[in-house]
Amino acid sequence: MDDRTLLTTVMGIVGRERCLDDCAIIPFGDQVMVATTDMLHASTDFVCGMTDWQIGWMSAAVTISDIAGMGAAPRYVLLAVGLDRWEQLAGVMQGANDCCTRYGATIIGGDIDRHGELTIVSTGLGIVAPAYMVKRSGARPGDLICVTGTCGQAQAFLEGYTRHKLALFEPQPRVAEGQVLGRAGVSAMMDISDGIALSLYDLFEANDFGFEIESAKVPLPAGIPKLQARELALFGGGDYELIFTCPEEKHPVAGVPYTVIGRVIHDRHVLIDGQVLEKRGYQHTWG
């Protein structure tokens, strides 16, 4: 059993349309509020060697990244912290607070719990004008498929490439980039926290078309043999870049470094170099 399969259970109870985007959408006067929540915990998310400050930073960053993926501006964060050792709280809160401040958000509330394992749930609220909001749906055949930055760096660190440590320990969500892309009129967007491949399948799920990328165009993490680097970029998790589709006439979007890696196609497939792309990446699984 994996989390994406389990999501169909949730869809049956709360409705499918509530499960397709990085954030929920709430009417907010003439603007839109977006809302998202993320659970992280020691055994699967907080890697050995991370400081408490980095754990707090990461916990805020993952939620802020979901807001960035909608083209919205992060505003408010709530943090529920379950602690096995209370001594970690100050560092965690300072890291989360610094990350929020860096990206224009404020910690407005939270909960402190005693827990067998350090567990942090960050909930983020952002604001965006309806016209500039970008959902996972909206891609049209012919649109370019693009990614910001370089994927696979976080996973590269886990496989021994220590130069990529900060990509995993102090992720920098693409907040300014997401808003510029939203204003520029990109057609669909999300963050790539579970690898390019799974993100393409998430976009596939939310759209009626297909997605084809070229392996030679995928930007690869530096200092790693090419085949391994490609594996990391496509299937590794823990990066917080944005993947988006862009109508050709709106490309290039000024002010955001990104790479075109493919195109939206009519065929209902996710392809790489003409072959079906493996649906594999960072997932929670239950045995």
Added chain:
Amino acid sequence: MDDRTLLTTVMGIVGRERCLDDCAIIPFGDQVMVATTDMLHASTDFVCGMTDWQIGWMSAAVTISDIAGMGAAPRYVLLAVGLDRWEQLAGVMQGANDCCTRYGATIIGGDIDRHGELTIVSTGLGIVAPAYMVKRSGARPGDLICVTGTCGQAQAFLEGYTRHKLALFEPQPRVAEGQVLGRAGVSAMMDISDGIALSLYDLFEANDFGFEIESAKVPLPAGIPKLQARELALFGGGDYELIFTCPEEKHPVAGVPYTVIGRVIHDRHVLIDGQVLEKRGYQHTWG
């Protein structure tokens, strides 16, 4: 170390004023949005014998109760669920969804995680007109101290009084009551999830005055020897009644059953029958 002491650490980082109420407050056009988050997990919150549905219900109810404590109407809930056994998800989601529906809220988003222990964080958003919002601060000397319903029932079940099982397993947050009290102009309010005594100290912390109650006036759970019943009502956790202060000229508030148990006083003490009330109740502690 206990959670209320640890909160002072958080105050030093995010600001004291952000830590005094059941909910954070966000401007929302001509209304106010209130936001709150709560972490619950198997070893401390989900009692043996609870069904998955009841676990889900409780997880939504605790957050909805915080919204009720501000006099607000619950609107949106996000649910992060960490599962050791994925089979529990459907029941948990159904229970949470039913609780939300019962109280006028909708589950708009969430996260599914694999976790060593069933852990649920519910985040709730509510709406209220600024004039009808009630904070923990605002109590004035002479105001009556009042509680809805009967406290101590959830703890009574834990001590063997099985007739009180549903109080613990299926808490009914005082949503309608909270809004009526807010519109009636009560001066301060919060929910009593950690017992009357700790709630009085929380009100004490948020106000510049003191609080005095009479033990004979505290409504007691039925079918329990009086001394034990009083202990449960004052110091037991897991009930979701409202405690509030009410200017004498606004009492009685029509349509809400409640009991007057004392008065706000000038003296900076929390008293019961003229003696200092023990600061004790449901708390998370670290050894």
